[in-house]
Amino acid sequence: MFNKIIKRGHRKVSKSDSNETGLYGYGTSAYQNSGSVSTSSVTVNHASRTAIASSVANSLQHPVGPATAAALPAGIIEILPSFRDVPVSDRQNLFLRKLQICCFLFDFSDTLKSAKEKETKRQTLLELVEFIQSGSGKITETVQEEMIRMISINIFRCLPPASHENTGAENTDPEEDDPYLEPSWPHLQIVYELLLRYVVSSDTDTKIAKRYIDHSFVLKLLDLFDSEDPREREYLKTILHRIYGKFMVHRPFIRKAINNIFYRFIFETERHSGIGELLEILGSIINGFALPMKEEHKLFLVRALIPLHKPKSIALYHQQLSYCITQFVEKDYKLADTVIRGLLKYWPVTNCQKEVLYLGELEEVLEATQSAEFQRCMVPLFRQIGRCLNSSHFQVAERALFLWNNDHIVSLIAQNRNVIFPIIFEALEKNIRSHWNQAVHGLTANVQKMFLEMDSELYEECQKQYLEKEARAQELEEQRELTWKRLEAVAAESGEEDMVMAN
Numbered sequence: 395m396f397n398k399i400i401k402r403g404h405r406k407v408s409k410s411d412s413n414e415t416g417l418y419g420y421g422t423s424a425y426q427n428s429g430s431v432s433t434s435s436v437t438v439n440h441a442s443r444t445a446i447a448s449s450v451a452n453s454l455q456h457p458v459g460p461a462t463a464a465a466l467p468a469g470i471i472e473i474l475p476s477f478r479d480v481p482v483s484d485r486q487n488l489f490l491r492k493l494q495i496c497c498f499l500f501d502f503s504d505t506l507k508s509a510k511e512k513e514t515k516r517q518t519l520l521e522l523v524e525f526i527q528s529g530s531g532k533i534t535e536t537v538q539e540e541m542i543r544m545i546s547i548n549i550f551r552c553l554p555p556a557s558h559e560n561t562g563a564e565n566t567d568p569e570e571d572d573p574y575l576e577p578s579w580p581h582l583q584i585v586y587e588l589l590l591r592y593v594v595s596s597d598t599d600t601k602i603a604k605r606y607i608d609h610s611f612v613l614k615l616l617d618l619f620d621s622e623d624p625r626e627r628e629y630l631k632t633i634l635h636r637i638y639g640k641f642m643v644h645r646p647f648i649r650k651a652i653n654n655i656f657y658r659f660i661f662e663t664e665r666h667s668g669i670g671e672l673l674e675i676l677g678s679i680i681n682g683f684a685l686p687m688k689e690e691h692k693l694f695l696v697r698a699l700i701p702l703h704k705p706k707s708i709a710l711y712h713q714q715l716s717y718c719i720t721q722f723v724e725k726d727y728k729l730a731d732t733v734i735r736g737l738l739k740y741w742p743v744t745n746c747q748k749e750v751l752y753l754g755e756l757e758e759v760l761e762a763t764q765s766a767e768f769q770r771c772m773v774p775l776f777r778q779i780g781r782c783l784n785s786s787h788f789q790v791a792e793r794a795l796f797l798w799n800n801d802h803i804v805s806l807i808a809q810n811r812n813v814i815f816p817i818i819f820e821a822l823e824k825n826i827r828s829h830w831n832q833a834v835h836g837l838t839a840n841v842q843k844m845f846l847e848m849d850s851e852l853y854e855e856c857q858k859q860y861l862e863k864e865a866r867a868q869e870l871e872e873q874r875e876l877t878w879k880r881l882e883a884v885a886a887e888s889g890e891e892d893m894v895m896a897n
Contacts, residue, residue, distance in 0.1 A: 471495050471514050477525050489537055492518050493544045502577035519584040526591040535602050542606040548585040550614045574622035586629040593636045609647055616651050619668030631671040656698040664705045673714035680721040687726050695722050700736035716755040723762040730763040731770040746787040753793040760803050768806045776814050780821035788831040795837040811849055819856040
């Protein structure tokens with residue numbers, strides 16, 4: 395990022411680069427510090443989540459008093475009693491009144507502006523979260539409608555321009571830049587917490603809730619995944635996953651909407667902040683696919699997941715993408731050929747970092763590949779691996795040679811050695827003779843030794859063919875040089891004759 399000061403909003407002085415374990419069984423990076431709040435039904439990791447729990451307790455122990463009310467401008471925000479201070483019969487009405495207070499939006503670009511009103515709203519939001527989480531009783535349909543309306547007013551907004559839109563920079567790496575932090579997060583986080591608690595609550599009737607958490611609401615949630623604030627994307631990831639799990643009627647729609655986001659990212663913009671989080675959700679969804687797999691899911695693999703290897707920014711979400719791809723192959727081993735050929739189609743030509751990522755993913759896919767599917771794609775596959783073996787970038791060559799450390803892959807190669815040996819023998823010989831890196835040279839020697847022990851006769855035959863090929867190539871080179879010398883001699887004679895005639 396060349397021009398951080400141009401970005402709207404405030405930035406954090408430093409970021410945490412700790413890697414937390416993700417919701418779906420593999421690591422994610424979420425710029426988190428420490429601490430988490432969890433219940434038996436939901437867990438979202440955020441440093442400020444512990445602050446929510448303590449703030450809830452403090453707000454109930456020290457409710458906003460009359461002194462604060464007197465300091466507030468009349469008619470803007472009313473100071474209401476705590477839920478525990480009113481009869482149970484009045485709590486639904488009090489909930490509605492607190493929701494109305496929370497519909498007020500404030501300007502967070504100036505931290506001192508309306509400070510008391512902001513604090514009053516924050517305390518009110520905390521009380522709403524505590525009320526929903528406590529399960530004090532089923533809330534009425536009217537209250538649910540008003541709650542979703544309040545949540546919508548607060549979270550659905552125009553996102554600030556992305557970094558590249560402000561700076562005009564083409565090649566930016568978000569991992570090397572401090573994350574954008576939403577200035578209104580002190581309120582926004584608690585609103586997200588309220589929505590999450592509402593979705594996961596056992597008191598929430600899905601038949602009623604789906605009237606308000608409808609397709610339009612889900613689409614707007616998905617739009618927010620483009621937020622540059624990683625804390626917001628983390629909440630959105632958890633909430634959307636819970637909606638997917640609880641509202642079965644929305645499942646096909648959510649999958650289709652995520653597909654559309656991927657299509658636009660791949661074929662139009664190549665810019666989106668939330669691809670990794672969306673892939674994490676899909677990783678869990680794919681894991682739950684029933685067999686035999688629907689044609690819709692296979693098309694999703696071919697049309698969306700495999701083309702996600704194309705964008706330059708793949709390093710930002712490759713871990714999650716690789717997990718999704720591997721899940722498909724583990725679910726249905728017959729898809730291995732489709733996946734491997736898809737990887738070969740998008741194999742990078744000049745980007746060595748991407749090649750290293752591809753080789754790592756290829757190893758995971760081959761780990762789940764059966765012999766029949768391996769045989770369908772082994773010829774183009776090992777032609778590409780042979781090119782990687784001879785890469786002048788030592789990390790690419792090293793990563794390709796590491797494939798022979800995998801016992802399952804070695805067994806597949808051994809079963810099909812008559813086809814594979816001749817394809818890569820030349821690449822191994824070139825490494826032994828001329829590769830500049832000593833580590834690559836040593837690993838290549840180990841692979842050659844493995845081939846020799848596996849089938850000495852085939853190894854000697856391949857070596858014989860290679861030497862014959864080298865001899866033919868040398869003979870052609872000598873003939874070419876001889877031809878050039880003859881042409882030079884003829885040209886020299888012609889030049890002398892021209893000079894004689896001219897004189």
